[in-house]
Amino acid sequence: MERQGSDAVRIQYYPSSSSSMELAAKIDKNNKYTAATKFNFNKYKYDFQFITGLVASEDLILATGWSGYIYQITFRGEASYLHPIKNFKDTTGIFVASIGADYMFDNSVMINIELLYNQQQEQQQYLNFLQVYDAPVSVKNLSFTEYNIFSQISFPINPILNIGCSAIIYPKMNGGFAGFNIGYAAKENIDISFATQTFTANFYSPVLLKKQRIFFNILFLKLQYSI
Numbered sequence: 676m677e678r679q680g681s682d683a684v685r686i687q688y689y690p691s692s693s694s695s696m697e698l699a700a701k702i703d704k705n706n707k708y709t710a711a712t713k714f715n716f717n718k719y720k721y722d723f724q725f726i727t728g729l730v731a732s733e734d735l736i737l738a739t740g741w742s743g744y745i746y747q748i749t750f751r752g753e754a755s756y757l758h759p760i761k762n763f764k765d766t767t768g769i770f771v772a773s774i775g776a777d778y779m780f781d782n783s784v785m786i787n788i789e790l791l792y793n794q795q796q797e798q799q800q801y802l803n804f805l806q807v808y809d810a811p812v813s814v815k816n817l818s819f820t821e822y823n824i825f826s827q828i829s830f831p832i833n834p835i836l837n838i839g840c841s842a843i844i845y846p847k848m849n850g851g852f853a854g855f856n857i858g859y860a861a862k863e864n865i866d867i868s869f870a871t872q873t874f875t876a877n878f879y880s881p882v883l884l885k886k887q888r889i890f891f892n893i894l895f896l897k898l899q900y901s902i
Contacts, residue, residue, distance in 0.1 A: 828840050835859060873893075
């Protein structure tokens with residue numbers, strides 16, 4: 676099942692062949708507005724972007740991002756600062772940032788590593804992984820821990836078969852994530868994929884009044900048919 680889309684307006688302007696400006700806006704079913712402007716340009720062989728806007732009629736956002744190469748390695752990063760509009764002077768904002776790199780070998784094996792910092796999660800308290808999965812997704816909760824270290828490797832066995840492994844370390848929770856996925860193009864319009872996800876971390880138990888180790892396992896099987 677695909678997620679529902681949004682009715683929105685988007686305007687693009689290209690001042691030059693290496694730069695662009697965009698304006699996008701939407702209103703959701705609760706009459707909350709989201710609008711932003713973005714400016715892209717290329718300098719020193721790097722792509723840069725700057726964003727400013729309003730998120731769900733609640734937060735002002737300032738963001739930036741960049742992407743380029745260091746020798747054969749792709750290097751990129753993003754940083755966002757959100758500040759509530761309500762009680763603007765009496766509240767503090769949220770800072771989210773990531774930095775990452777990836778490298779592709781001659782045999783098409785790709786390795787990726789990324790570091791993520793989410794200031795909001797410093798005070799966020801979860802009792803188990805089900806609360807994490809049920810939490811609404813937004814730019815504020817890209818992760819459920821303050822610091823995250825992510826790595827991934829993917830390898831195309833052949834044009835129709837691809838496998839991948841990924842892992843995340845949650846330093847403050849003495850936990851992590853491990854995942855494996857395999858994708859197979861059975862026919863030109865039929866794709867089959869299988870994935871496993873295993874989570875483990877120390878969560879505080881209100882019953883035991885102490886932290887306990889929790890494991891959480893999920894299996895996914897997806898069959899996709901394209902008309």
